[in-house]
Amino acid sequence: MPNTTSIISSKDIPSQYRQTPIAKLLEYHNFEKPLDEINKPELLIGTCIDNRIQLRIPGKFAFVVRAGGANMKYNEFKISYAIALGNIQHMALIGHNQCGMSNLIQRKDQFIQGLVKNAGWSIQQAEKQFNNESPESEIGNEVAFILKETKRLQKLYPKIMIAPMMYLVEDNMLYLISY
Numbered sequence: 001m002p003n004t005t006s007i008i009s010s011k012d013i014p015s016q017y018r019q020t021p022i023a024k025l026l027e028y029h030n031f032e033k034p035l036d037e038i039n040k041p042e043l044l045i046g047t048c049i050d051n052r053i054q055l056r057i058p059g060k061f062a063f064v065v066r067a068g069g070a071n072m073k074y075n076e077f078k079i080s081y082a083i084a085l086g087n088i089q090h091m092a093l094i095g096h097n098q099c100g101m102s103n104l105i106q107r108k109d110q111f112i113q114g115l116v117k118n119a120g121w122s123i124q125q126a127e128k129q130f131n132n133e134s135p136e137s138e139i140g141n142e143v144a145f146i147l148k149e150t151k152r153l154q155k156l157y158p159k160i161m162i163a164p165m166m167y168l169v170e171d172n173m174l175y176l177i178s179y
């Protein structure tokens, strides 16, 4: 993936993330570090709804907000809640390759036919939802989107450290996006 860094040992973790819950996430997930007993949340994770994304983290370690494409738009209240009530100071925004929210138009027919077959919707109802709502869900290039979304959230929450990452579905590893 372009503009991403493999994290296969602790020396690959950039210095600004060392000793933070962001480094811990990479250690648990990529290095298979033994899962600690955790009593209070340390990290906020924003990621996609995709079933292939399975993170290896200890129980109680993180708040997780999942939305298509890791698009956090309309989830700001939940993010603010985790920051305010969970005393969260670090966030990992995790996109992934082969994301279904990229190039939605390619799946328009499948979307409509699937809703008709599985949900009992009319073709018109399904088509209307696709036409009205797909533009806001479309993320375009996955890496570029995560970077853009990180910058937007960083501006909104200036004291929170936000790390943009990608999850590669072929190897189930987390990669840092350089910016």
Ligand SMILES: [Zn+2]
Binding pocket: 048, 049, 050, 068, 069, 070, 096, 098, 099, 100, 101
């Ligand atoms: Zn996705």
